[in-house]
Amino acid sequence: MKRVVNFQEQDPSAEEWEFKDTKTENKKRKNGHREKFNATTTKRLDHAEFIKKKEEMAAFRKQLPIYSGREAIINTLQTSDTVIVMGETGSGKTTQIPQYLIEAGLASSEIGSVAVTQPRRVAAVNLAKRVAEETMTRLGSKVGYTVRFDDTSSPQTVIKYLTDGMLLREILSDELLLRYKVIVLDEAHERTLRTDMLFGMVKKIQKIRLERQGQDGILPLKIVIMSATLDAEKFSEFFNNAKILYVSGRLYPVDTMFTVEPQADYLDAALVSIFQIHVNNPKGDILVFLPGQDAIEGLTTLVNEYSTQLRPTQQKLLACPLFAALPPSQQQKVFDPAPENTRKVVLSTNIAETSITIPGIKYVIDCGLAKLRGFNPKIGVESLLLHPISKSSAWQRTGRAGREAAGVCYRLYTEDAFRELEDDTVPEIRRCNLAAAVLSLKASGVENVLEFDYMDRPSRASLVRALEELYALGAIDDHGNLSELGKQMAEFPLDPTYSKVLIQSKEYGCSLEIIAIISLLSVDSVFFTPSDKREQATEARKKFLHPDGDHLTLLNVLKSYWEVKGDIEWCKENFINNRNIKIAMEVRDQLIRFCERIDMDPKSSCGSDTDNVLKCFLTGFFQNTALLQPDGSYKSVAGSQNVKIHPGSAMFGKRVEGILYNELVFTTKHYVRGVSAIQSAWLPLAAPKYFNNVRS
Numbered sequence: 001m002k003r004v005v006n007f008q009e010q011d012p013s014a015e016e017w018e019f020k021d022t023k024t025e026n027k028k029r030k031n032g033h034r035e036k037f038n039a040t041t042t043k044r045l046d047h048a049e050f051i052k053k054k055e056e057m058a059a060f061r062k063q064l065p066i067y068s069g070r071e072a073i074i075n076t077l078q079t080s081d082t083v084i085v086m087g088e089t090g091s092g093k094t095t096q097i098p099q100y101l102i103e104a105g106l107a108s109s110e111i112g113s114v115a116v117t118q119p120r121r122v123a124a125v126n127l128a129k130r131v132a133e134e135t136m137t138r139l140g141s142k143v144g145y146t147v148r149f150d151d152t153s154s155p156q157t158v159i160k161y162l163t164d165g166m167l168l169r170e171i172l173s174d175e176l177l178l179r180y181k182v183i184v185l186d187e188a189h190e191r192t193l194r195t196d197m198l199f200g201m202v203k204k205i206q207k208i209r210l211e212r213q214g215q216d217g218i219l220p221l222k223i224v225i226m227s228a229t230l231d232a233e234k235f236s237e238f239f240n241n242a243k244i245l246y247v248s249g250r251l252y253p254v255d256t257m258f259t260v261e262p263q264a265d266y267l268d269a270a271l272v273s274i275f276q277i278h279v280n281n282p283k284g285d286i287l288v289f290l291p292g293q294d295a296i297e298g299l300t301t302l303v304n305e306y307s308t309q310l311r312p313t314q315q316k317l318l319a320c321p322l323f324a325a326l327p328p329s330q331q332q333k334v335f336d337p338a339p340e341n342t343r344k345v346v347l348s349t350n351i352a353e354t355s356i357t358i359p360g361i362k363y364v365i366d367c368g369l370a371k372l373r374g375f376n377p378k379i380g381v382e383s384l385l386l387h388p389i390s391k392s393s394a395w396q397r398t399g400r401a402g403r404e405a406a407g408v409c410y411r412l413y414t415e416d417a418f419r420e421l422e423d424d425t426v427p428e429i430r431r432c433n434l435a436a437a438v439l440s441l442k443a444s445g446v447e448n449v450l451e452f453d454y455m456d457r458p459s460r461a462s463l464v465r466a467l468e469e470l471y472a473l474g475a476i477d478d479h480g481n482l483s484e485l486g487k488q489m490a491e492f493p494l495d496p497t498y499s500k501v502l503i504q505s506k507e508y509g510c511s512l513e514i515i516a517i518i519s520l521l522s523v524d525s526v527f528f529t530p531s532d533k534r535e536q537a538t539e540a541r542k543k544f545l546h547p548d549g550d551h552l553t554l555l556n557v558l559k560s561y562w563e564v565k566g567d568i569e570w571c572k573e574n575f576i577n578n579r580n581i582k583i584a585m586e587v588r589d590q591l592i593r594f595c596e597r598i599d600m601d602p603k604s605s606c607g608s609d610t611d612n613v614l615k616c617f618l619t620g621f622f623q624n625t626a627l628l629q630p631d632g633s634y635k636s637v638a639g640s641q642n643v644k645i646h647p648g649s650a651m652f653g654k655r656v657e658g659i660l661y662n663e664l665v666f667t668t669k670h671y672v673r674g675v676s677a678i679q680s681a682w683l684p685l686a687a688p689k690y691f692n693n694v695r696s
């Protein structure tokens with residue numbers, strides 16, 4: 001069958017891509033060999049090579065558009081405390097400005113270094129690598145990065161790329177961020193919850209440091225806000241009318257194409273477009289933006305399957321997935337060059353949308369959709385729904401091309417549809433559960449979170465709900481102050497409900513089980529369900545099912561996995577996702593270390609008394625509970641919401657007195673996931689304060 005997606009300005013002579021039945025082709029693929037990436041090898045340069053590379057880097061840096069604004073940026077920062085820098089994607093903001101600051105002596109190991117925040121871990125890691133390369137230094141010396149569970153910075157580090165979450169964590173131990181002279185808040189337009197919290201916090205820190213200047217050697221703090229797609233006036237206003245610098249020019253042009261007709265099936269349109277580009281366009285890798293892991297995994301399989309139909313003389317195609325739940329080592333693979341005579345197709349969620357340069361990318365395909373988290377504070381329901389992206393996101397996606405050469409961005413929507421898009425994505429702070437954010441603000445010394453200096457104030461209802469949740473968890477006391485338990489909870493890199501459960505596991509004598517289950521819950525799924533073997537996978541899963549539900553089922557999987565020492569064949573036979581379990585085990589190691597730090601015994605086990613595990617879970621998840629109604633449905637204890645057990649749960653179709661669940665998500669219905677059976681009598685014991693209040 002021949003299919004084509006028509007783009008405006010598309011070359012009318014473009015070859016159509018013919019899709020053949022893949023089943024017969026699959027056999028060929030299994031017999032044929034698959035290209036693998038070569039890990040990039042680093043070699044030690046001799047002196048002449050070193051000088052040559054240094055000169056090349058210097059020349060490269062000078063041709064970046066931002067270079068023309070270097071003097072202006074330095075001069076403005078010499079005289080102003082806060083500057084907002086706007087410049088095209090790829091113009092050099094993130095990699096160059098921190099270097100300019102060091103070169104101009106505005107930051108140093110003596111007066112304090114530069115911190116550059118990124119909303120995403122993959123960006124922080126790769127920017128640090130790139131800037132270390134540009135400065136011809138070893139990663140971790142002058143330039144480093146800090147992301148959750150991975151720190152390559154050292155006392156010599158003067159430019160540190162870190163996630164916004166890590167900077168928030170640093171405030172807990174260095175409340176005036178004295179180790180830094182300049183804080184650069186990059187990709188400010190993304191408005192992640194954590195970046196929004198940082199806006200208010202660094203503004204406050206800057207004010208305090210200015211007032212205390214000179215005392216104990218305190219120096220003023222400089223703040224740089226950066227983005228390519230930002231409402232600069234709004235930011236300027238928030239930061240006391242800070243100066244705005246516009247840096248014009250982009251490195252290479254990117255043509256933008258829209259489809260002529262709306263596309264009913266974005267996955268199909270993406271698949272067709274990939275092959276159209278491949279057979280018609282010159283060399284250059286392709287980056288495709290998709291909404292989520294499912295879509296990415298599905299398309300990865302299809303691209304690899306159909307690529308077996310390419311003519312032997314044609315370049316090969318190699319699909320590489322990129323999403324947050326992939327282990328960092330696998331994410332890193334998309335940055336490796338494609339093997340010879342192969343075009344790389346990176347299939348990514350919006351984790352590749354901002355900041356990063358993926359070498360080789362010339363073409364971007366944008367499906368125009370993203371999965372966005374939402375939260376209804378009234379009933380405490382989270383949602384994860386497909387939404388059209390904003391114009392700002394669309395431009396960021398386009399900007400992933402044109403970084404090493406001219407590029408093209410294919411938008412799988414019409415120009416009219418583009419005009420209808422919102423300018424910016426609604427800030428996360430306006431649509432998320434704020435419990436973790438409020439805990440973090442409180443732990444950083446913000447007493448009155450209702451009055452905190454927010455750029456966009458969250459609704460009072462969501463702040464009050466977060467405070468109530470933390471109070472019920474025991475993280476804040478009757479006076480609204482952080483309790484000892486709350487302080488400990490803030491130390492863990494987990495959501496407050498999970499950190500509460502983990503800390504309480506000491507009382508219930510089941511830390512071993514709780515750590516294991518929380519680690520397994522941190523990955524997408526430990527089960528593997530290929531679409532063509534759904535029945536066998538369901539059958540295989542039965543042997544792990546625990547009558548009390550998903551939490552203990554996960555524990556059963558892990559026990560069996562340990563018994564066979566993680567044997568890959570066993571995983572395959574039992575449809576267990578070996579890769580995800582391995583990631584979970586890395587998380588487990590980290591959690592064990594955190595527990596040891598606060599004197600908990602991570603090995604304490606309740607053995608066969610598994611009720612204890614569920615009772616312990618209830619100490620954090622008592623609000624995520626529902627009771628069986630006479631008609632066989634379940635109604636949530638908080639919010640009286642009718643909830644349905646997700647078909648993927650071990651509890652699906654079962655009738656028990658009560659259930660606890662990890663999440664209540666609205667997709668097509670109010671579904672609960674991660675479900676286990678409980679007794680209603682356990683509830684007041686798990687959270688006496690909460691249930692006494694509910695009753696009275």
Ligand SMILES: Nc1ncnc2c1ncn2[C@@H]1O[C@H](COP(=O)(O)OP(=O)(O)OP(=O)(O)O)[C@@H](O)[C@H]1O
Pocket residue numbers: 064087088089090091092093094095096126130227228251354355356357359399402403404
């Ligand atoms: N890892 C890398 N490999 C190769 N080139 C890179 C890499 N990182 C950056 N570059 C080059 O440096 C240029 C500037 O990148 P930089 O990230 O500083 O731009 P930016 O203005 O911050 O972009 P954005 O707004 O998209 O974050 C890129 O256009 C690209 O040419």
